[in-house]
Amino acid sequence: MTPFTAQDFPAAIAARISAERLTLSGRWLTRLRELLTVTANEVFPSDELLDHIPSLVEEISGYLAAPEEEEIAANAAVMEKARELGQLRHRQRATAHQLLHEYEILGEILEGFLVEETARLGLQPSVVECFEVQRRLTRAVRVLMRTTVDTFIGEYTATIQEQNDRIKAFNRSASHELRSPIGTLMFAGALLENDAVRGDAQRLAKVAATVKSSAERLSWIVENLQRMARITEPVDGPSEQQVDMRMLSDEVARQLADMAASRGVELRVADDLPTLHADPARLELVLLNLVSNAIKYSDPAKPAPFVEIGLAPAGAGAAGPCTISVRDNGLGINDADQAAVFDRFFRAHAHLDGELGVSGTGLGLAIVADCVEALGGTIRCESRAGEGTTFFVTVPLTTPPASR
Numbered sequence: 001m002t003p004f005t006a007q008d009f010p011a012a013i014a015a016r017i018s019a020e021r022l023t024l025s026g027r028w029l030t031r032l033r034e035l036l037t038v039t040a041n042e043v044f045p046s047d048e049l050l051d052h053i054p055s056l057v058e059e060i061s062g063y064l065a066a067p068e069e070e071e072i073a074a075n076a077a078v079m080e081k082a083r084e085l086g087q088l089r090h091r092q093r094a095t096a097h098q099l100l101h102e103y104e105i106l107g108e109i110l111e112g113f114l115v116e117e118t119a120r121l122g123l124q125p126s127v128v129e130c131f132e133v134q135r136r137l138t139r140a141v142r143v144l145m146r147t148t149v150d151t152f153i154g155e156y157t158a159t160i161q162e163q164n165d166r167i168k169a170f171n172r173s174a175s176h177e178l179r180s181p182i183g184t185l186m187f188a189g190a191l192l193e194n195d196a197v198r199g200d201a202q203r204l205a206k207v208a209a210t211v212k213s214s215a216e217r218l219s220w221i222v223e224n225l226q227r228m229a230r231i232t233e234p235v236d237g238p239s240e241q242q243v244d245m246r247m248l249s250d251e252v253a254r255q256l257a258d259m260a261a262s263r264g265v266e267l268r269v270a271d272d273l274p275t276l277h278a279d280p281a282r283l284e285l286v287l288l289n290l291v292s293n294a295i296k297y298s299d300p301a302k303p304a305p306f307v308e309i310g311l312a313p314a315g316a317g318a319a320g321p322c323t324i325s326v327r328d329n330g331l332g333i334n335d336a337d338q339a340a341v342f343d344r345f346f347r348a349h350a351h352l353d354g355e356l357g358v359s360g361t362g363l364g365l366a367i368v369a370d371c372v373e374a375l376g377g378t379i380r381c382e383s384r385a386g387e388g389t390t391f392f393v394t395v396p397l398t399t400p401p402a403s404r
Contacts, residue, residue: 009125014065086151103145245273270310294328329388
């Protein structure tokens with residue numbers, strides 16, 4: 001090996017960092033697995049993102065060799081890679097502190113490599129040259145870190161603003177929805193102060209029934225608001241685990257068995273439901289709302305009403321997303337109403353409450369949509385009035401970390 005002189009020091013270290021970029025990236029990845037709360041395969045969940053890391057290290061080496069000729073912050077491709085890392089960590093619910101720590105670790109690894117290679121190659125740079133290379137190294141890591149963190153904060157700010165807008169819109173809708181039963185209760189209270197009403201058993205019974213139905217409506221609204229608050233609360237870490245969808249569906253059917261029996265509805269659960277790696281609480285809430293809705297709006301004119309939880313054909317045996325279906329032969333939904341079924345407070349069959357003996361708030365399917373979105377999935381509805389409805393819930397078919 002040709003010995004390096006002190007004047008070659010920046011170029012020599014840059015060449016070694018470039019040559020060992022995969023090794024250095026591997027060291028960083030190992031440390032990140034210990035730092036982050038996600039599984040090992042999710043630190044950089046795609047080959048493209050994984051390939052970003054050697055590229056970043058390569059660009060750092062280039063800046064060490066020629067800082068004046070190639071300013072690292074001017075490299076659009078490298079900055080885009082740093083931004084993509086910020087977007088990824090935002091999706092993974094990391095914190096800004098974690099991102100800063102990630103780059104601190106990268107800096108430590110590169111500094112350690114600088115010391116190792118200086119000794120191994122027998123280089124004898126001056127103190128000034130050592131400080132200059134260290135300064136360039138620190139600056140390169142800092143520029144990448146700033147870009148990643150700025151992107152992360154931008155994504156976080158946008159999410160907060162979107163949530164604030166949704167909360168404002170929801171509060172307006174909730175206030176409007178609450179006003180009706182509260183107004184009815186106040187009117188009923190005023191009637192009860194009337195001697196003529198208190199002395200008329202028939203009118204008194206009507207007022208009591210009105211009070212009861214309004215109180216039940218308020219109870220439904222409050223219960224659903226509480227559910228929505230729980231599912232939108234931030235969490236400290238992933239709440240995912242291995243979920244046997246057959247067992248979960250059986251449990252949902254057990255919880256709703258009395259409700260189904262009272263309306264003569266048969267509950268069916270398919271045998272071929274898969275095992276998912278997901279949030280079981282959200283999955284259960286999705287199924288509870290979909291199945292209970294199907295029971296409520298079963299068709300009393302049909303001789304054999306049913307609700308079935310199954311695996312949609314598109315999801316059977318697929319390696320990608322899995323589609324769970326909730327199918328019924330109930331009243332169905334008019335074409336004009338299907339686009340709005342997931343809107344808050346929308347009820348396609350509100351006009352049939354008295355006839356069917358049901359009540360609702362129009363929040364159930366909105367909760368379902370929020371849950372499915374949080375699971376990283378999608379939901380759609382197919383229905384024909386008078387024939388029945390099927391909801392298709394598509395979620396990622398990921399595997400538990402231990403089996404990867």
